[in-house]
Amino acid sequence: MSAERPEHRQFHDFLARHRTFLLTTHINPDGDGLGSEAALSLWLSAQGRRVRILNDSVVPPQFAFLARHTVFEVFDPGVAEQRLVEADALIVLDTSNRQRIGRLAPLLDRTTIPVAVVDHHVSHARGFGHVNVIEPEASATGEILFELFRQVPGTVTEEIAEALYIALMTDTGSFRYSNTDTHAHRMAAELLGYGLDPQRLWSQVHAQASAGRLRFFGEVLSALELDVDGRLVVLDARPEQFQRHGLVGADTDGLVDMPRSIVGVEAVVLFSEVEPGKVKVSLRSTGRVAIDTIASKLGGGGHVHAAGVLLRGTRAEARERVLPELKKRIEELPADARVAW
Numbered sequence: 001m002s003a004e005r006p007e008h009r010q011f012h013d014f015l016a017r018h019r020t021f022l023l024t025t026h027i028n029p030d031g032d033g034l035g036s037e038a039a040l041s042l043w044l045s046a047q048g049r050r051v052r053i054l055n056d057s058v059v060p061p062q063f064a065f066l067a068r069h070t071v072f073e074v075f076d077p078g079v080a081e082q083r084l085v086e087a088d089a090l091i092v093l094d095t096s097n098r099q100r101i102g103r104l105a106p107l108l109d110r111t112t113i114p115v116a117v118v119d120h121h122v123s124h125a126r127g128f129g130h131v132n133v134i135e136p137e138a139s140a141t142g143e144i145l146f147e148l149f150r151q152v153p154g155t156v157t158e159e160i161a162e163a164l165y166i167a168l169m170t171d172t173g174s175f176r177y178s179n180t181d182t183h184a185h186r187m188a189a190e191l192l193g194y195g196l197d198p199q200r201l202w203s204q205v206h207a208q209a210s211a212g213r214l215r216f217f218g219e220v221l222s223a224l225e226l227d228v229d230g231r232l233v234v235l236d237a238r239p240e241q242f243q244r245h246g247l248v249g250a251d252t253d254g255l256v257d258m259p260r261s262i263v264g265v266e267a268v269v270l271f272s273e274v275e276p277g278k279v280k281v282s283l284r285s286t287g288r289v290a291i292d293t294i295a296s297k298l299g300g301g302g303h304v305h306a307a308g309v310l311l312r313g314t315r316a317e318a319r320e321r322v323l324p325e326l327k328k329r330i331e332e333l334p335a336d337a338r339v340a341w
């Protein structure tokens, strides 16, 4: 084991001290949360540890293939109590915000279970674990895990590589977002060396949409609003639209990213009201405007260029809380660098 960072050493020591682990991630888990759980679970199991995964939310269908080798349990009060009692330690992946693990969070107040956090979000950077490995410069939580695994030579298998690749591919928007750097590409290249098929893995995640989902995207996109001289795109999705197309909140995944392709756009915001009175705000920047603090001031969080927050109230109220600040930030950008190319 060759850990250089003190947090990495602490993490390995944490693993060495315990035998039975419970893993969890944030609500509405994405490819990074689920891929990281699958990878760490396989890795720990191979080292003779007992591992369970328990999440607040179900695994979305496009990630069901990750459950070939690992079981993802969904929160139930009785099961959660039981899993916390059985486990020697809890490892929280892809969030360092305690509330974001959902219904498991209040149960933690009643236990003394040791907690480790592995995450790459900028908000809440101190973490709530006894051990915190939080690296905002990492493209994905899976990238941090890969580094940790490689410190124990010969422990990465094809199944682990696949789960880590899913984490990296999804969090970098298939290697397109601003967090895609040489490190991410080197990691991808190394993972492919385990025999992965990138085209098949991309299709497994991204070629799973229903026709209804595309029609819904079409409807929302055809009603897109431009503001601040075409530099801000505002999208709006109503409860009635989710119902009519038979969709759930997770089905908006990828929608907010599409208007990034419009020339001159600095930011995109989606106000998604899945159920009346609950508005999920998704914010994206094309690289110049920092939007994480807009989300964190309202109780959410995320990364500099991709962040979100869940707001109670109407869409009009949510717009009122988000848009003035977002517009101001875009207007304040230096004009000379307006055209990115």
Ligand code: AMP
Residues within 6 Å of the ligand: 097, 100, 281, 282, 283, 299, 300, 301, 302, 303, 306, 307, 308, 309, 310
């Ligand atoms: P999304 O818009 O859901 O794709 O989320 C973009 C980023 O913001 C992800 O890194 C999320 O972890 C983060 N994020 C989204 N919603 C919240 C929230 N309610 N609280 C904290 N972080 C969030």
Ligand code: MN
Residues within 6 Å of the ligand: 026, 029, 030, 032, 033, 094
């Ligand atoms: Mn995530």
Ligand code: MN
Residues within 6 Å of the ligand: 032, 033, 094, 120, 139, 140, 141, 171
């Ligand atoms: Mn992530």
